[in-house]
Amino acid sequence: xxxxxxxxxxxxxxxxxxxxxxxxxxxxxxxxxxxxxxxxxxxxxxxxxxxxxxxxxxxxxxxxxxxxxxxxxxxxxxxxxxxxxxxxxxxxxxxxxxxxxxxxxxxxxxxxxxxxxxxxxxxxxxxxxxxxxxxxxxxxxxxxxxxxxxxxxxxxxxxxxxxxxxxxxxxxxxxxxxxxxxxxxxxxxxxxxxxxxxxxxxxxxxxxxxxxxxxxxxxxxxxxxxxxxxxxxxxxxxxxxxxxxxxxxxxxxxxxxxxxxxxxxxxxxxxxxxxxxxxxxxxxxxxxxxxxxxxxxxxxxxxxxxxxxxxxxxxxxxxxxxxxxxxxxxxxxxxxxxxxxxxxxxxxxxxxxxxxxxxxxxxxxxxxxxxxxxxxxxxxxxxxxxxxxxxxxxxxxxxxxxxxxxxxxxxxxxxxxxxxxxxxxxxxxxxxxxxxxxxxxxxxxxxxxxxxxxxxxxxxxxxxxx
Ligand SMILES: NC(=O)c1ccc[n+]([C@@H]2O[C@H](COP(=O)([O-])OP(=O)(O)OC[C@H]3O[C@@H](n4cnc5c(N)ncnc54)[C@H](O)[C@@H]3O)[C@@H](O)[C@H]2O)c1
Numbered sequence: 001x002x003x004x005x006x007x008x009x010x011x012x013x014x015x016x017x018x019x020x021x022x023x024x025x026x027x028x029x030x031x032x033x034x035x036x037x038x039x040x041x042x043x044x045x046x047x048x049x050x051x052x053x054x055x056x057x058x059x060x061x062x063x064x065x066x067x068x069x070x071x072x073x074x075x076x077x078x079x080x081x082x083x084x085x086x087x088x089x090x091x092x093x094x095x096x097x098x099x100x101x102x103x104x105x106x107x108x109x110x111x112x113x114x115x116x117x118x119x120x121x122x123x124x125x126x127x128x129x130x131x132x133x134x135x136x137x138x139x140x141x142x143x144x145x146x147x148x149x150x151x152x153x154x155x156x157x158x159x160x161x162x163x164x165x166x167x168x169x170x171x172x173x174x175x176x177x178x179x180x181x182x183x184x185x186x187x188x189x190x191x192x193x194x195x196x197x198x199x200x201x202x203x204x205x206x207x208x209x210x211x212x213x214x215x216x217x218x219x220x221x222x223x224x225x226x227x228x229x230x231x232x233x234x235x236x237x238x239x240x241x242x243x244x245x246x247x248x249x250x251x252x253x254x255x256x257x258x259x260x261x262x263x264x265x266x267x268x269x270x271x272x273x274x275x276x277x278x279x280x281x282x283x284x285x286x287x288x289x290x291x292x293x294x295x296x297x298x299x300x301x302x303x304x305x306x307x308x309x310x311x312x313x314x315x316x317x318x319x320x321x322x323x324x325x326x327x328x329x330x331x332x333x334x335x336x337x338x339x340x341x342x343x344x345x346x347x348x349x350x351x352x353x354x355x356x357x358x359x360x361x362x363x364x365x366x367x368x369x370x371x372x373x374x375x376x377x378x379x380x381x382x383x384x385x386x387x388x389x390x391x392x393x394x395x396x397x398x399x400x401x402x403x404x405x406x407x408x409x410x411x412x413x414x415x416x417x418x419x420x421x422x423x424x425x426x427x428x429x430x431x432x433x434x435x436x437x438x439x440x441x442x443x444x445x446x447x448x449x450x451x452x453x454x455x456x457x458x459x460x461x462x463x464x465x466x
Contacts, residue, residue, distance in 0.1 A: 024428035041100025050108025186450025201435035204461035212449035224249030232306030240433035286339025329373035349394035362465025385453030403459025
């Protein structure tokens with residue numbers, strides 16, 4: 001769908017008009033293309049003083065694999081971690097050199113005084129971040145501390161990161177990654193995602209990386225040899241998910257309803273995937289998926305993307321609209337998961353990724369049915385994550401919660417509401433289906449074993465439910 005305002009402000013006259021009127025100034029976001037370097041610019045890394053160097057060391061090892069150009073402040077203790085990783089960091093000069101990534105290890109922040117180091121690191125370079133730059137803070141999950149000072153200081157980082165996401169503009173995103181002690185090696189896939197253009201429309205997020213099987217992957221094709229099923233794959237976000245998973249090496253089984261036959265076949269032919277025609281609300285949906293999985297030699301991931309809206313205010317909503325949305329968006333997912341887990345259809349270390357929505361987090365006018373279903377998806381992910389954790393078979397479940405994504409679903413929204421939805425976020429624009437797809441590919445990766453029970457918003461840090 002075209003974003004005429006977004007195109008207009010890219011022109012010099014458009015930029016002037018928007019600036020003078022105080023209107024939003026969205027920049028064209030950088031997006032990942034195959035073969036591209038993950039970090040396209042230099043990285044400034046820093047670390048809060050303290051004994052624990054384990055997170056800095058893990059980050060330094062990844063930066064060394066990415067062959068990133070790394071800078072560090074002259075007096076920063078991060079240097080020893082960089083030395084160990086074989087990185088000779090460049091000193092930060094007092095000029096206007098700009099950075100693509102600002103990465104700060106705040107794991108040693110244990111009290112309010114320590115928080116000052118976060119201010120000092122970022123304040124000096126707040127104007128020196130490139131367009132589509134990345135701000136990343138690493139910390140420890142506050143709930144892991146008995147000490148109140150330590151817990152509050154780590155929790156405080158959330159407010160910092162979310163505010164940076166709102167302030168920096170120009171396509172710059174900010175995230176906080178809480179890493180459990182001992183799970184440092186599991187940050188690999190997460191750091192690669194957040195430092196790159198793959199996370200273009202993800203901002204202001206807090207992600208928890210925990211223990212979980214750490215699987216080595218070939219980073220050029222991390223999903224190679226994996227079979228992954230995507231529901232609602234014939235168009236929109238589902239089509240994009242199928243394409244990105246295939247690009248990363250997966251064999252994709254695309255599922256959709258019979259009347260999407262033509263579109264689904266076209267997409268699957270292009271990807272050399274398998275088309276599967278099933279209504280996910282049918283009683284035998286689980287069996288049909290299991291048969292297709294068996295024929296493909298097992299299933300390594302299922303992406304529950306299919307979903308619908310039937311908007312009406314509650315007073316005007318008939319029973320059918322309520323039932324249809326709850327059945328497709330929520331009940332079918334719970335039923336299919338139960339079948340797949342009870343019948344051991346999923347391979348060891350399988351990934352389940354659900355598609356929720358920010359409506360499920362914030363609620364939305366005219367969407368009681370939809371918001372109920374999407375909030376239920378979050379409940380399903382939380383409860384299933386706990387179950388999977390106790391099973392010890394490497395499986396994980398996570399969800400994405402998209403905001404305003406340019407698809408036929410959002411094209412149906414009346415103009416004024418659509419324009420408001422598109423601009424009411426820190427990036428002042430709608431996201432693209434590929435932004436959701438890239439996020440799902442990260443969560444579905446065999447290398448993401450440390451991610452379980454996360455709900456990651458793909459919403460440009462929407463004001464809704466923020
Ligand atoms: N577009 C957005 O802005 C947005 C925002 C938040 C969440 N989402 C969610 O993202 C997902 C994809 O949305 P989209 O915009 O691509 O929608 P879409 O309408 O373009 O695609 C949905 C797909 O699901 C399929 N589907 C519907 N009912 C089905 C059923 N019973 N069985 C099998 N397949 C079925 C449809 O045929 C279609 O191919 C949905 O879950 C939606 O709720 C979208």
